[in-house]
Amino acid sequence: MNLAIFDLDNTLLAGDSDYLWARFLIERGIVDGQDYEAKNQYFYDQYKKGVLDIQEFLRFQLRPLSLFPMAQLDAWHKEFMQDYIVPIMLPAAMSLIAEHKARKHTLLIITATNRFVTAPIAEAFGIEHLLATEVEVQNGRYTGRSTGIPCFQEGKVLRLQRWLEQWPNAPEHSWFYSDSHNDLPLLEKVDTPVVVDGDDRLRKHAQQHDWKIISLREPGQHSFNLHDETR
Numbered sequence: 564m565n566l567a568i569f570d571l572d573n574t575l576l577a578g579d580s581d582y583l584w585a586r587f588l589i590e591r592g593i594v595d596g597q598d599y600e601a602k603n604q605y606f607y608d609q610y611k612k613g614v615l616d617i618q619e620f621l622r623f624q625l626r627p628l629s630l631f632p633m634a635q636l637d638a639w640h641k642e643f644m645q646d647y648i649v650p651i652m653l654p655a656a657m658s659l660i661a662e663h664k665a666r667k668h669t670l671l672i673i674t675a676t677n678r679f680v681t682a683p684i685a686e687a688f689g690i691e692h693l694l695a696t697e698v699e700v701q702n703g704r705y706t707g708r709s710t711g712i713p714c715f716q717e718g719k720v721l722r723l724q725r726w727l728e729q730w731p732n733a734p735e736h737s738w739f740y741s742d743s744h745n746d747l748p749l750l751e752k753v754d755t756p757v758v759v760d761g762d763d764r765l766r767k768h769a770q771q772h773d774w775k776i777i778s779l780r781e782p783g784q785h786s787f788n789l790h791d792e793t794r
Contacts, residue, residue, distance in 0.1 A: 564668070564669045564730065564732070564734055565666070565667075565668040565669065565734060565735055565736045566668065566669050566671065566736070566737045567663040567668045567670050567671070567740075568671045568723070568739040568740070568749075569660075569673070569690070569741075570672075570674060570739075570742060570743065570759075571674040571676060571685075572675075572676060573742040574656075575652070575653060575656040575660075575688060575779070576648070576656075577653050577779075577780060578651040579607065580647075580681060580684060581607075581624065581676045582607050583643075583651075584624075585600075585624070586603070587639070587642070587643045587646070602623055603623075606624070613745055615715075617675070617713045617715045617716075617718075621696065621708075622708075625677065625705070625709060627707075628679060629704065629707030630707075633703065633704065648684055653780065655778075655780070656779045657688070660689065662789055664689075669692065670690045670692065671690070671693070671726075672685045672693050672694070673693075673694040673695075673714060673723060673739075673749070674695050674714060675714050675715040675719075677695055677696045677709070678693070678695040678696065678697055694714055696709055696713045697709060697710045698710070716745050716746075716748055717748045719746065719748065720748050723749065723752075736754050736755070737753040737755070738753060738755045739752075739753040739755075739756055739757065740757045740759045741759060742762060742765070743761070743765060744761075750765075750774075755775065756769070757774070757775045758774055758776045759777055759779055760777075760778050760780055
């Protein structure tokens with residue numbers, strides 16, 4: 564198989580679904596606005612700087628899931644999708660996904676954001692396979708804890724390696740599209756790393772290593788010849 568891997572937040576989306584889910588909870592009055600907003604911004608800033616304590620963040624981000632029944636959370640998520648996510652699903656991202664599908668590539672989203680938030684988004688993009696940070700469930704409710712290896716930084720590499728073990732053969736060619744320097748561990752493992760609207764640190768690294776740099780936000784800046792990559 565040929566494997567196209569996509570980061571989600573600020574790559575396929577023109578925004579961060581983790582951050583926006585917190586904004587949704589605040590604006591609907593589901594969580595305490597002032598305190599939650601300050602913590603949400605703090606963790607987002609730490610992520611952008613590359614110094615996020617993923618376990619500390621997950622304790623903050625997953626706790627609200629433990630406070631409500633799944634049916635209520637799912638109803639809120641439908642609102643969240645329509646009001647916050649659909650408007651930032653990039654048309655050029657859909658075109659890029661379609662290019663890979665036309666070549667019969669296997670498509671995978673790999674994201675640090677938890678599966679509750681991201682599974683419906685992956686479905687909306689038409690991508691079957693998803694590796695995300697997993698959320699613990701007991702007795703039909705979320706516990707507010709994560710399980711397994713968080714899908715973040717080196718964790719993405721480990722999670723992908725385990726996922727590939729279920730396939731009979733290793734990929735013939737692999738791409739990974741990402742915006743963030745937090746994804747350097749995985750970008751350095753694939754055949755074709757592609758920087759998508761990258762942060763300054765990642766763009767500098769890409770330029771030094773002659774990686775592909777594209778934009779899914781600027782018209783006409785997303786295409787390159789996929790056929791040449793798989794000859």
